Amino acid sequence: MFPTETLADYAASFSGTELPADVMHHAKRAVIDWYASVFPGLACTVVGKLESALAEDLDRGRARLIGGRPATTRTAALINGTAAHAAEVDDSFRDAMYHPGAATIAAALAAAQQVGADGRTFLRGIVLGYEISTRIGVVLGRPHYRYWHNTGTVGTFGATAAAGHILGLDRSAFAHALATAATFTAGLQQAFRLDSMSKPLHAGRAAEAGVLSALLAGTGVTGSLDVLDGEAGLGRAMGEGPSWVGIGATLGSDFHIKRLTFKNHIGCGHTFAAIDGALALRQRHDLAPDDIAAVRVATYKPALDIACYGVPATANEARFSFPFVVAAALVHGSVRLTAYDDDKLWDPRTRALLERITVEVEPEIDAAFPGQRSSRVEITTRDGRRYEHLQANRKGDPEDPLTDAELHDKFIELSAPVIGMDAARALLARLCTLDDAPSLDW
Known part of the structure; x- marks a missing residue:
């Protein structure tokens, strides 16, 4: 048959x-x-x-x-x-x-x-x-x-x-x-x-x-x-x-x-574990944008292929930009519809921070895709502190449903x-x- x-x-x-x-x-x-x-x-x-x-x-x-x-x-x-x-x-x-x-x-x-x-x-x-x-x-x-x-x-x-x-x-x-x-x-x-x-x-x-x-x-x-x-x-x-x-x-x-x-969140779902991880570190360590010297995001390869824009020029590109959505989360505390309005799209604090964000593939996380959509977020502060968070699943996934x-x-x-x-x-x-x-x- x-x-x-x-x-x-x-x-x-x-x-x-x-x-x-x-x-x-x-x-x-x-x-x-x-x-x-x-x-x-x-x-x-x-x-x-x-x-x-x-x-x-x-x-x-x-x-x-x-x-x-x-x-x-x-x-x-x-x-x-x-x-x-x-x-x-x-x-x-x-x-x-x-x-x-x-x-x-x-x-x-x-x-x-x-x-x-x-x-x-x-x-x-x-x-x-x-x-x-x-x-x-x-x-x-x-x-x-x-x-x-x-x-x-x-x-x-x-x-x-x-x-x-x-x-x-x-x-x-x-x-x-x-x-x-x-x-x-x-x-x-x-x-x-x-x-x-x-x-x-x-x-x-x-x-x-x-x-x-x-x-x-x-x-x-x-x-x-x-x-x-x-x-x-x-x-x-x-x-x-x-x-x-x-x-x-x-x-x-x-x-x-x-x-x-x-x-x-609003945007490409491949970025959501990174957003969740960034928000967790922001809240846990009371981080302000100016405190942050560098952000490193590690995730799976298809996420980088699709959320591929480094420095977005439009709202649509921003929805598919790892650096932008992570920066927006760290600056504003959320990534909802208003994150792509002109005032937030071109917010100087967000634009400055996204330049300090790098995204790369981590083999173990990549091997778990598509059954698991994880990201590891590492933040280094200007005074030398280093914080790391592995977001195993996204808020809204079956393991952590709405x-x-x-x-x-x-x-x-x-x-x-x-x-x-x-x-x-x-x-x-x-x-x-x-x-x-x-x-x-x-």
Whole structure:
């Protein structure tokens, strides 16, 4: 049996099973975090430009952009998925090296609105999207991540699986939807090695491609069922020919959606262990920026490849700059959305300190990636004191998760400036009871 068929078998059996209460709870947490990510993303330039470019697909259709504007199903998935990734606040599944929520939930929401699905079906589609896509990402592994942006590639499968469930695909159609999705996958890491607007489009395009794959399969369009493991398939073309044996072994027993990372800072998640470590030393030793002579950060190589900007010239570069975010943490005590406002982006204290920060690879930390995202932070003061802290995990990782209260605070912090405090609280209450919602027609 091909991997596409193994995954489709699970999808077919999934439709008739009752999910554990804690799995549904974690699905609601993922949706709350997704909405928290979308609201600041709406203000990002690329989202406005995307709406302008796709104007002919707006103000019609059964789906909705966040905010209520009607849109066609594919366009709603594309724009909402882009917004969810644009501000770099969205969730991640560490072992698959990818942000599953942005595309998966955008596709699920668009599909649910198209067919009038209820909240429970919406949540179940999200769970299936996470479970199938994260396993594909784990199989592809680190070789795939060397060149490809998993949120764009692996995310297409999450979107397809979520939409496929909500649209009611049978076993055969589901397998063909995944096969078609495989040939739609895209998203190059080089797209964000220079300052550009491309990165969030990867998530949006994955959401759109997933919806399209499911819709096509529903009409009888077929794909090559060996497209994952074939001689010229995705595994070889976009990786090092990994083994797909056992891809479905733990489906239904080990729910990956229960092991998500929710961001506690704003920016590239590869920098977060270093931010946590810097904040720990700052608090523990009462360090002021002027006290610091040098900062050394040791971490894993993919983190340096992606958070690659030494002296950022824009807010977007700053989100992917190890020296900047560590300096900002040490100067201001946090790295939230305002860290990238002009006054903090060009704060002389931050700019002076980032020049005294070096980042390098530590072999032991690198060997533990992707299962562990650690950083070692060493600070030397001007009077010769030396402090060191190993941050084994990031705040928000499964080992140190955000509580429900912390996640709700994050939602309010990011949504209230956009929709107002009363509307934010009302939406949060609605999201907390999604499994009772008769529809997603909001």
